[in-house]
Amino acid sequence: MAFTGDAMAHEAVIRSGRRFGEAVGAPYDFAPIWQLAASVLSTADLAMCHLETTVAPDGAPPTGYPRFRAPYEYVGALAQAGFDTCSTASNHSIDYGVDGVVSTIEALELAGLGWAGTARSAEEGTGASVYVAAGVQVAHLSATYGVNGLRIPEDQPWLVDLIDVPRLLEEAAGARAAGADIVVVSLHCCSEYRVEPTDAQVAMAQQLLGSPDIDLVVGHHAHVVQPIERFGDKWAVYGLGNILSNMYESKCCPAASQDGVIVEVEFVEAASGVFSAARVEYTPTWVDRAHGHVVTPVVSALADPELDGSRRAALEASMARTVSAINGRGGADAGVVLSG
Numbered sequence: 412m413a414f415t416g417d418a419m420a421h422e423a424v425i426r427s428g429r430r431f432g433e434a435v436g437a438p439y440d441f442a443p444i445w446q447l448a449a450s451v452l453s454t455a456d457l458a459m460c461h462l463e464t465t466v467a468p469d470g471a472p473p474t475g476y477p478r479f480r481a482p483y484e485y486v487g488a489l490a491q492a493g494f495d496t497c498s499t500a501s502n503h504s505i506d507y508g509v510d511g512v513v514s515t516i517e518a519l520e521l522a523g524l525g526w527a528g529t530a531r532s533a534e535e536g537t538g539a540s541v542y543v544a545a546g547v548q549v550a551h552l553s554a555t556y557g558v559n560g561l562r563i564p565e566d567q568p569w570l571v572d573l574i575d576v577p578r579l580l581e582e583a584a585g586a587r588a589a590g591a592d593i594v595v596v597s598l599h600c601c602s603e604y605r606v607e608p609t610d611a612q613v614a615m616a617q618q619l620l621g622s623p624d625i626d627l628v629v630g631h632h633a634h635v636v637q638p639i640e641r642f643g644d645k646w647a648v649y650g651l652g653n654i655l656s657n658m659y660e661s662k663c664c665p666a667a668s669q670d671g672v673i674v675e676v677e678f679v680e681a682a683s684g685v686f687s688a689a690r691v692e693y694t695p696t697w698v699d700r701a702h703g704h705v706v707t708p709v710v711s712a713l714a715d716p717e718l719d720g721s722r723r724a725a726l727e728a729s730m731a732r733t734v735s736a737i738n739g740r741g742g743a744d745a746g747v748v749l750s751g
Contacts, residue, residue: 412549412595412678413455414629415696416636416651416671418497420464420485422475423657427703428484441488444655448706451673451694451751452493457544459551460489461597461631461651462497462526465504465511466518475657477559478506483518490522496542498553498597500528501631504571505558512570528553528572528597536569539586539594547593547678547686550586552579555599556632574600576618583624592686593678594625599632604665606736608637608649616640616647627676627688634658635667636695636736639674641745644687648674649740652733655698655706667732671696671706675750692750695733697726709733710751 424444431440445452452458464479466486473482489497497519505512512529519526530536539550554572563570583594596619601612608616608630616628620642629648630637637650651672658668677690695709709730713723737747 412544412676413452413458414648414651414674414676415452415460415654417463417631417634417653417656418460418489419653419656419658420473420475420479420481421657423700424655424704425473425475425481428482431703432484437484439482439484441485442491444704445488445492445706447708447711448654448673448696449492451675451708455493455675456547457496457542457549458494459595459597460494460497460654461501461599462486462489462499462515462519463501463503463599463631465507466515468510468514468517471514479503480507480511483521486518486522486524490524494524495544496525496527496540496551498528498551498599498631499526500553500555500572500597501599502555502557502559504529504555505561505563509564509567509570527551528555530569533569536572538582539591541586541589541591548591550583550591550594551597552582552586552594553597553599554579556601574598574615576615579619580622580624583622587624592680593627595627595629596625598628598630600630601632603632603634604668605633606635606637606667607739612649613647616649617642620645620647626678626686629674635665636670636672636733638739639691639693639737639742639747640740646676646688646691653698654696655704657700657704659700666728667736669698669700670729670733671698672733672737673708690748691746692748693737694751695730695749697729708751710749
């Protein structure tokens with residue numbers, strides 16, 4: 412399984428999609444943004460993105476921060492890159508209210524992508540989303556700390572799943588009882604731009620992974636890469652960074668906001684029929700804003716002998732930040748492997 416960080420649709424990212432589209436006579440083309448990362452994503456049996464934008468319905472203009480709404484082609488490119496499903500619970504899930512939740516899910520469906528964390532009805536919002544990959548049932552739960560102060564309608568609480576640990580534990584148990592072999596929980600929470608996870612973040616991971624019904628916790632929202640920590644034979648991936656955004660040092664944010672990781676987790680089945688994570692690898696990525704926000708695997712980019720000096724320096728700095736972050740809570744010692 413492969414997991415990536417926040418996929419955002421800032422106005423500059425949308426403009427890059429428009430420029431790539433002009434080259435092929437289309438309104439938008441986001442596929443070139445993902446072309447370098449696709450070789451990693453497409454090898455996974457199940458690849459999960461984190462979609463931190465709504466998607467515009469037909470005829471509605473796309474918008475960037477502070478209320479995100481990407482064109483349909485944005486999610487079409489995710490499917491083309493090799494993603495199978497996305498977590499959709501984030502602080503931007505209801506940027507455009509009920510209609511935004513509905514249009515986003517409809518766009519994902521049309522693109523052939525699954526989703527978890529938002530819903531169009533009470534029935535759709537009950538329990539985990541379940542996928543079959545390589546003959547294995549994988550259940551996925553996704554929840555967010557909040558929605559930027561916006562109000563979720565009282566009669567439609569199922570629109571966005573908010574973080575409620577007892578409820579997540581209950582839904583994970585329900586998924587396991589229904590036949591799930593692996594249960595993954597995606598959490599959109601805690602402190603932005605902070606590499607070290609908060610005490611609350613660690614406590615939530617410990618509580619969730621302490622359940623026999625949850626196998627892996629992955630995190631988003633920090634916009635920087637955070638550590639990977641082992642708890643027995645389970646793992647917490649605290650923060651996957653930004654896989655795609657227009658955040659950068661001179662605009663708003665730390666240099667690390669251009670960094671992300673593709674984390675690959677291999678689950679194997681024991682003779683007892685129980686699955687556990689046997690291998691955890693990560694591929695550092697960096698958003699190449701100068702060339703159209705291309706998601707760039709750092710290790711392979713640095714292997715290019717013709718790489719110019721300034722670009723090499725930026726990629727080396729990104730690599731150093733990411734490796735340091737991943738190993739901040741003993742990742743390497745616990746067996747997390749650098750890939751790429």
